[in-house]
Structure formats: C-alpha cells, structure tokens
Amino acid sequence: MKKVEQLYEGKAKKVYSTEDPNVVIVSYKDDATAFDGLKKGTITGKGAINNQMTNFLMQQLEKAGVPTHFVQELSERETAVKKVSIVPLEVIVRNISAGHFASNYGVKEGIVFDEPTIEFSYKNDDLHDPLINSYHAVALKLATWDEIALIKKYAFQVNDFLKKTLLECGVTLVDFKLEFGKTADGTIVLADEISPDTCRFWDAKTGEKLDKDRFRRDLGNVEGAYQEMARRLMGK
Ligand code: UDP
Numbered sequence: 001m002k003k004v005e006q007l008y009e010g011k012a013k014k015v016y017s018t019e020d021p022n023v024v025i026v027s028y029k030d031d032a033t034a035f036d037g038l039k040k041g042t043i044t045g046k047g048a049i050n051n052q053m054t055n056f057l058m059q060q061l062e063k064a065g066v067p068t069h070f071v072q073e074l075s076e077r078e079t080a081v082k083k084v085s086i087v088p089l090e091v092i093v094r095n096i097s098a099g100h101f102a103s104n105y106g107v108k109e110g111i112v113f114d115e116p117t118i119e120f121s122y123k124n125d126d127l128h129d130p131l132i133n134s135y136h137a138v139a140l141k142l143a144t145w146d147e148i149a150l151i152k153k154y155a156f157q158v159n160d161f162l163k164k165t166l167l168e169c170g171v172t173l174v175d176f177k178l179e180f181g182k183t184a185d186g187t188i189v190l191a192d193e194i195s196p197d198t199c200r201f202w203d204a205k206t207g208e209k210l211d212k213d214r215f216r217r218d219l220g221n222v223e224g225a226y227q228e229m230a231r232r233l234m235g236k
Contacts, residue, residue, distance in 0.1 A: 001025065001072065001080050011037065012050070012197060018080065022184060026051075028077045032197070034216040036128055043215060043222050048076040049230045050195035055079055056234050057162070057194045064161050066154050068190040069181055084181025084191050087143050088123040089132070091151060093159045094175040098200050099213075101175070110207075116159050118152055123179075150188050151180050158190065166201065169232035171210065174200035196226050 003016035003025050011033045016025045028047035033040050051073070058068040071080040094101055097111040120137060121129040132140075134148050143151065155178055163173045176199035179192035192198070196211040203210060210229050214222045230236055 001074060003027075012047075013193075022083050023071055023080050024083045025074065025078055025080050028193075032212070032215050034212070039216070041215060043226060045223055046197070046226055049226045050193055050197055051077045051079055052236075053195050053230060053233060054193040057165075058190065060165070061158060061161060061190065064157065066157050066161075066190055067187065069183075081191070082181075082183055082189060084183050084189060086123070086191060087147065087151070087180045087182060087188070089137060089142055089151070089180070090121040090123055090129060091155050091178045091180065092119050092121065092175060093117070093155050093178070094119075095159070095163065096172070096174045096200075096202075098174050116156065118155055147182075147188055154178075154180070154188070154190060158194075162194070162199075166233070167204065170204045171229070171232060172202045172204045172207075174202055176200070196229050201229060 001018055001023065004019060005017050006014055007017050007024065008015040012029055012031060014027045014029065016027065018025055028051040030042050030044055030047045032043045032046065055070060055073045058070040062068050062070065069081040069084055071082060073079050094117045095113060097107050098109045102109045120132050120134070122132040122142065123129055137143055137148060138145060158178060162176065166173045176194065178190060180188050181191035182188055199211060200213060201210040202208065209219060210225045214220065214225045
C-alpha cells in the first residue's frame with residue numbers, strides 16, 4: 001500500500017490518501033503539544049511507539065468485539081486504516097481522578113472511583129474542546145442517540161480490556177481519551193490512537209507517571225516513560 005497525497009496534518013499525525021478510496025495511511029510524528037497547543041516539543045521515538053502500541057491494542061480489541069479502523073501496520077510509524085469521518089467527540093473514560101477532573105471539581109488526584117465515568121468533549125479547536133452532554137451532542141447533530149449508546153458501550157469495553165491488560169504489566173489505567181469514526185457504510189469504529197499521549201498510566205507499585213503528563217508537567221525522562229510502556233506492554 002502506497003501514500004498518494006497528504007490529506008491532513010494534525011498535531012501528532014499526518015494522513016495520506018491511498019489508491020483505495022476506503023483506506024488512508026496515518027504517519028505518527030514525534031511532535032508533542034499540550035495545554036491547547038501552547039506547549040510544544042518533541043518526544044524522540046514517540047511516533048513509532050504510539051503507532052505500534054495502538055496497533056497492538058486495536059488488534060486485540062477487535063478480537064474482543066470492538067470494531068476498529070485498523071487495517072495493516074506498514075512500518076515503524078505508518079499504518080493503513082479505514083477511512084472514516086471522525087465523530088467530533090472526545091470520549092473520556094476515568095477510573096481515578098486526575099487532570100481536568102481533579103481541577104474542574106476541586107478534588108485531589110488519585111481518588112479511585114467505585115465505577116468508571118464517561119464524558120464527552122466537543123472536538124472543536126476554535127471553542128477549545130468544551131465539555132458537552134449527550135443531549136447537546138444530539139442537538140448539534142454530532143451523533144445520533146444510537147451512535148452515542150454504541151460509543152459508550154465500546155468505550156467501557158475498551159476500559160475493561162485495557163485495565164486488565166495493563167494491570168498484568170504492572171500499570172494502573174487512570175483515564176484515557178478515545179475517538180470514534182464512521183465508515184462509508186455508517187459503521188461506528190474505534191479510530192485515532194491508544195497510547196501514552198492519550199492515556200494516563202501510573203506504575204501500579206510506585207505510582208510513577210508513565211505517560212504524557214511527564215511532558216505536560218516537565219517531570220523529565222519523557223522518552224524513558226514511553227519506552228518503558230512499550231517494553232512492558234509489547235516486550236520491545
Ligand atoms: N486527553 C487527550 N487529548 C485531549 C485531552 C485529554 O488525549 O485533548 C486524554 C489525557 O491524556 C487523559 C484523559 O484524556 O488521559 C483525560 O484528560 P483530562 O480531561 O484530564 O485533560 P488533561 O488534563 O489531560 O488536559
């Protein structure tokens with residue numbers, strides 16, 4: 001499969017068309033941004049790790065009954081995926097308080113919830129991705145009720161799978177963000193990525209952060225944390 005033309009360049013990925021109208025190629029970059037694009041940097045090797053980790057997890061999720069956009073890994077940092085239109089919702093699942101949950105609601109990080117929570121942000125750069133509820137999402141025609149129900153079901157399935165898989169690697173899954181897409185025939189599939197850029201991972205014993213918070217909060221050893229997650233999960 002070959003790249004034909006660049007369709008899009010985002011903060012962390014480029015997307016190319018292919019000869020197949022239903023398939024695009026994503027190329028993961030080492031660029032990192034945080035705080036609505038205000039903080040910019042490079043995390044060397046991140047693109048390759050995020051690409052391979054996403055593919056590793058999506059292939060297992062597919063087997064566990066969550067349809068994904070994954071088609072074929074092409075190289076260290078490039079993957080062929082189904083062409084989808086992204087549902088403009090960031091779907092965030094949390095098991096433990098952290099990040100915006102802690103700051104928005106005035107609680108400390110690290111409170112373990114009795115059951116996972118789910119929330120949506122409206123993916124809109126001009127509006128800075130505001131929190132949105134399902135009624136608003138339906139009113140804005142971002143998704144239908146049926147699509148939202150399916151997205152919630154898949155998101156909790158992903159949480160169950162990821163929590164268990166990571167715990168076996170000595171990692172606590174704190175929270176994560178998913179994006180879903182719609183294929184040409186209207187099927188909802190898991191899209192985007194599952195990586196230390198989009199999840200919070202804490203070492204199960206020490207609580208050490210093994211994710212993008214090391215970059216956001218200038219904690220040092222950012223590359224080391226991504227490599228450690230790749231080693232624990234995929235043995236490489
Ligand atoms: N997240 C993400 N992209 C975003 C916002 C959040 O991947 O644009 C992820 C983030 O890495 C974390 C989870 O979603 O694992 C919850 O993030 P939160 O809402 O606490 O916001 P943050 O503090 O990360 O900005």
